[in-house]
Amino acid sequence: MTTPEPEREARALLTRVIEPGDETGGRWIRRFGPCEVAERLSRRAHPLPGVTGTRWEGLCRRAVHANPRQDLAAAHRAGARLVCPGDSEWPAQLDDLGDTRPLALWVRGSPFLRLWALKSVALVGARACTEYGAHLAAGLASGLTERGWVVVSGGAYGIDGAAHRGALAARGATAAVLAGGVDQAYPRGHAELLSRIAEQGLLLSELPPGDHPTASRFILRNRVIAALTRGTVVVEAAHRSGALATARSAQRLGRATIGVPGPVTSALSAGVHELLRGEATLVTDAAEIIELVGGIGELAPERRGPVVPRDLLAPQTARVLAALPGRGTATVEHIAHGAATTNDEATTRLYELRSLGFAERTADGWQLTGPTRTGHLAPTLPGSETVTSGTGIADPAG
Template identity: 75%
Template sequence: MEPGDEAGGRWLREFGVGEVVRRLRQGADALPGVSGTRWGGLVARAGRAEPERDLEVARAAGMRFVCPGGAEWPGQLDDLGDGRPVGLWVRGTPSLRIWALRSVAVVGARACTEYGAHTAASLASGLAERGWVVVSGGAYGIDGAAHRGALAVGGATVAVLACGVDRPYPRGHTALINRIAEQGLVVGELPPGDHPTPSRFILRNRVIAALTTGTVVVEAACRSGSLVTARAAQRLGRFTMGVPGPVTSGLSAGVHELLRGEAVLVTDAAEVVELVGDIGELAPPRRGPVLPRDLLDPAARTVLAALPGDRPAPAEDIAADARTTRDEAIARLYELRALGYVERHGDGWKLTRQAMMSVREGRGGC
């Protein structure tokens, strides 16, 4: 059966693996829910299947087959219902179940920009340094940048392929996928030797979404396959996040559309972990620089703000603008003079050059 075949998944649930295999092998009466033509196609494929050879090839290549209910099976894949994988072929030594418990998908455009590649690599390295597993699809662009970002800091990463995991695709990523298999995990639904097709890429994305705690989309046009992953994550109740880009970039249009819906805007790994992590894993607050005048007593700041910028002013006028008494204003003015903010000119008071620069910086800040 093809990945994501819900009719087949229903048969396995209702009749059991042994009965489904028996009927397909014998070409018996069609199981319910499919046409005669489709049943005939499945029977023909069953006749060509060589599971013993597949397992032998897998063992020789250092692969294993993980079944639902097994010790290494990630239980969150069961959220896919009858569309869950029949099983997963796995390359690499870590436990897929354990790694999936603390994992985040980072996906996006194949033809990404330098901004997208840099952002994906930074996100992935930041997540890996915080102990999270980075999951992606092994493709060119954002996927590859995410895998490399995790590997660069010695982190954990998983590539979910739309073909047999013994034949890396795309071919240009053979070295990368082999390195992932050595340092992390390469997984897929298809048996050894199977090739990718457009529909298999789309169906592969549901596995990425179900396997992980949340999905981050870095760059995606309006028809990007990575949006399929994000929408699958939303349907499954997973966290969905997007990294904004220039409003003039078509490669960010799909992300921006997600952000107009239920996706959460994130800009770095700390913000991702704040969403998907444990209670108390908060991102640092975003704020501008602290200026010296921010450290003044509130009453002194009020008097400082009451001084005109272009001329000296008498204490009475300053007190009126600061909504305080003349004596209080004078006391604050002498305090400000000691700190270098104001200077006295006869009977008036004026801002110093330092204070004028501080006022300009404050008005230009966030």
């Protein structure tokens, strides 16, 4: 399905006239259609409802100077295309934004946007990030792309750049949603990175070729990142970070909101921790992210500490082991009393412990074996994953 050319040209014109996220403009298009709105702006007709005369005049002035065919040609030269609502490539989840959805998206790169968006995760955070944050972002992005997910971010310095680089390093899929034209390298220091993304992934923008970012456009593009993806992961963010705007948009849209914890003393993690005190979910690796945004059955592996030999003992045997003194020997009667069992049961368990190397019999009674008693490695039991020192005292924490 393809948008008719008159509507495509009208939407191309409107991306240069109406600012991203303008709810009034979105209502006009829903009510009157893009072609009529573009025509009325271009011929400076009577104002559409919802704006002052001054505001209407400013929009008309923009429309008079807009040249959609020139923009479409410039996009073609840059290897980009205009994807409109109604096109087969349009990601339907963007419609969740209602009247603030993009009028269209300028897309640079060969992958099919709609398919990529179906299995994508936003990975965002602070520009002035720490080494810890950059390391985590790159690792998470690499892990996600290795599992077949697309990493979406904003192409900025800091966490965004680390996320894109992590995905590219794993030869995975990544997309950058920009606050300026897809033919413009911004920030300048990311010119090479953005070029690599365009070759291996996708660059997206609501703004036409040659347009430049502004402070408000950075904030407004965050709603696109949130709507396009299955969930938003915030790695590092201060209390006033723009990454938090992406997370809040994700929450409003019913998408998963996810946070990676940092040091509690770090101001750059304060915003993430505030999210985690609310509705966000804490994660530590890519598998845990996929468990939240993936399909049924895509579960992260169970987390548990190492299995020590004592964990594999039967409960009554473990109680007898715990009753053995840390130093010296004890009689069967003393051990049975400590283990709350009979002398016969204690004797049976003691011989079991001797066969496993935990205890030994002496002329004076029973004692822990030398390695267990002195804090060296305890015996290794079949099926144990690791070994540890024993003290004769049962420690539930291992």
